[in-house]
Amino acid sequence: MEKRIGTFYGVSVGPGDPELMTLQAVRRLENCPVIAAPQTPKGGMLALDIAKGAVELSGKTILPLRFAMSLDPAVQKAAHIEAARAVKEYLDAGQDVAMLNLGDLSVYATFGYLQEILEAEGCKTVMLPGVTSFCAAAARLGQSLTGGMEQPLTIAPGRCAAEVLAAPGAKVLMKSGRQLPETLAALADAGLLSRSAMVCNCGLPNEEVWPDLADYDPARSAGYFATILVKEG
Amino acid sequence: MEKRIGTFYGVSVGPGDPELMTLQAVRRLENCPVIAAPQTPKGGMLALDIAKGAVELSGKTILPLRFAMSLDPAVQKAAHIEAARAVKEYLDAGQDVAMLNLGDLSVYATFGYLQEILEAEGCKTVMLPGVTSFCAAAARLGQSLTGGMEQPLTIAPGRCAAEVLAAPGAKVLMKSGRQLPETLAALADAGLLSRSAMVCNCGLPNEEVWPDLADYDPARSAGYFATILVKEG
Numbered sequence: 001m002e003k004r005i006g007t008f009y010g011v012s013v014g015p016g017d018p019e020l021m022t023l024q025a026v027r028r029l030e031n032c033p034v035i036a037a038p039q040t041p042k043g044g045m046l047a048l049d050i051a052k053g054a055v056e057l058s059g060k061t062i063l064p065l066r067f068a069m070s071l072d073p074a075v076q077k078a079a080h081i082e083a084a085r086a087v088k089e090y091l092d093a094g095q096d097v098a099m100l101n102l103g104d105l106s107v108y109a110t111f112g113y114l115q116e117i118l119e120a121e122g123c124k125t126v127m128l129p130g131v132t133s134f135c136a137a138a139a140r141l142g143q144s145l146t147g148g149m150e151q152p153l154t155i156a157p158g159r160c161a162a163e164v165l166a167a168p169g170a171k172v173l174m175k176s177g178r179q180l181p182e183t184l185a186a187l188a189d190a191g192l193l194s195r196s197a198m199v200c201n202c203g204l205p206n207e208e209v210w211p212d213l214a215d216y217d218p219a220r221s222a223g224y225f226a227t228i229l230v231k232e233g
Numbered sequence: 234m235e236k237r238i239g240t241f242y243g244v245s246v247g248p249g250d251p252e253l254m255t256l257q258a259v260r261r262l263e264n265c266p267v268i269a270a271p272q273t274p275k276g277g278m279l280a281l282d283i284a285k286g287a288v289e290l291s292g293k294t295i296l297p298l299r300f301a302m303s304l305d306p307a308v309q310k311a312a313h314i315e316a317a318r319a320v321k322e323y324l325d326a327g328q329d330v331a332m333l334n335l336g337d338l339s340v341y342a343t344f345g346y347l348q349e350i351l352e353a354e355g356c357k358t359v360m361l362p363g364v365t366s367f368c369a370a371a372a373r374l375g376q377s378l379t380g381g382m383e384q385p386l387t388i389a390p391g392r393c394a395a396e397v398l399a400a401p402g403a404k405v406l407m408k409s410g411r412q413l414p415e416t417l418a419a420l421a422d423a424g425l426l427s428r429s430a431m432v433c434n435c436g437l438p439n440e441e442v443w444p445d446l447a448d449y450d451p452a453r454s455a456g457y458f459a460t461i462l463v464k465e466g
Contacts, residue, residue, distance in 0.1 A: 010372075012368075014255070017257070018256070019255065019256045019257035019260070020255050020256075020257055020362065021255065021256055022247070022252065022253050022254065022255055022256075022364060023251070023252045023253070023254055023255075023256065023259065023287060024250070024252035024253055026256065027252070054256060104364070104365075104368040105372070105377075106368050106371035106372060106376070106377050106378040106379070107368065107377075107378055107379055107386065108379050108382055109377065111377075112376075112377040115375075125375065126375075127371070127372035127373075127375055128372060129253065129364050129368040129369045129371070129372040130364060130368070131255060131337070131362050131363060131364060132337075132365065132368060135245075135337040135339050135340070135362040135363070135365060136362045138339035138360070138362070139243075139338070139339060139360035139361060139362040140360075142348075142358065142359070142360055143339070143345075144338075144339045144340075144342065144344075144345040145339040145340055146339070146340055146341050146388075149341055149390065150390060150392075150393065151389075151393075152387050152388060152389035152390075152393055152396070152397050153340070153387070153388040153389070154385050154386070154387050154388075154400075155379075155385060155386040155387075155388065156384075156385035156386070156402075157382065157383060157385075159383075160383065160384075160385055163385070163401070164385050167387075167400060168396070169389075
């Protein structure tokens with residue numbers, strides 16, 4: 001009999017509120033014996049906390065994954081290889097592993113790096129989509145992301161603000177937290193502050209909603225999960 | 234005692250697979266007595282069919298909404314006003330109404346038009362986010378939408394293909410169905426066919442997956458719900 005190799009699942013848990021997990025994500029986590037979850041240097045595991053809000057995870061193996069905060073590609077790559085190696089031990093032992101991802105795992109997510117490494121080693125991978133932070137932020141603000149049906153929508157990391165603000169249509173600036181002063185300066189330079197809204201930590205207990213960024217003190221710090229929506233002109 | 238006015242909920246049901254509905258959407262539909270759902274001229278109610286795959290809706294009032302296929306803004310507006318009027322009858326009678334939306338209701342959705350009309354009449358509205366078709370299509374293809382962490386992602390209606398293909402980063406072309414020949418021609422002109430993938434009717438029984446659009450016969454027709462992903466260069 002051929003030896004069973006586990007499947008590596010990427011499971012999107014949405015931006016923060018466990019109620020925004022999909023039925024598919026909940027069922028997959030219920031059926032997976034090993035849950036891999038990113039862990040910060042201080043030990044925080046936000047994606048795991050969200051999943052626990054919807055799924056009973058006691059009795060499962062929890063595999064913390066540490067990803068380098070460094071911007072050095074070589075350091076990042078080493079962390080991805082190390083995390084993939086830890087996952088593969090369980091796959092080789094015939095156990096399925098579900099890696100948790102905030103928001104949706106196809107948008108600026110770490111899952112893709114591990115997926116590439118593990119697929120190259122012959123492992124089967126499956127992606128489960130979820131609710132993005134920008135869709136949740138738009139719903140929280142009660143506004144559409146796309147004003148009309150004909151204009152494009154540009155999604156970009158906060159640090160790319162200056163490059164994308166001149167494009168037609170609406171914009172979303174994601175994970176603006178650490179770059180918030182620069183992002184706000186770029187919006188101010190473009191005269192777009194009063195057309196911009198921000199949601200920080202959407203759906204989490206420390207959520208903040210700013211419907212008009214002209215009201216925001218640029219010196220005030222925001223969390224890492226700050227999503228800015230800029231309406232089209 | 235003040236008369237109770239119902240709340241108008243916009244409920245995202247995701248792109249097709251009922252398993253991609255959120256826990257929040259399922260619970261809201263379970264608790265809402267009136268379900269408003271778009272209906273095609275032939276009587277089809279796809280969003281309702283998806284919801285029925287996850288929620289028991291028997292015994293609830295189903296309110297079909299007809300939206301004009303016309304591109305004439307005056308004709309569209311008249312249809313939105315008529316639909317809002319039909320919803321408001323239930324709200325005025327103290328009943329909550331949940332309007333179903335394919336994908337996520339903040340991205341190219343009709344809900345916003347009814348929301349604007351009903352809010353102007355003093356009604357309370359609430360938006361529930363969901364999984365977008367492009368996130369589901371990326372997961373179905375097993376690929377990330379954003380190759381790296383630094384590049385923007387442009388979402389656009391298929392008919393805007395030529396305008397957005399020169400922008401940096403990856404692109405999503407949505408609802409390309411009717412404009413598919415023109416969209417494919419724009420991709421061919423830009424030399425991007427072999428960097429493009431398409432998923433039609435993602436998660437539905439008639440789903441089609443094309444990982445490489447260079448293999449697609451441009452004369453072949455596709456459904457309305459054709460989502461094209463173009464990788465960054």
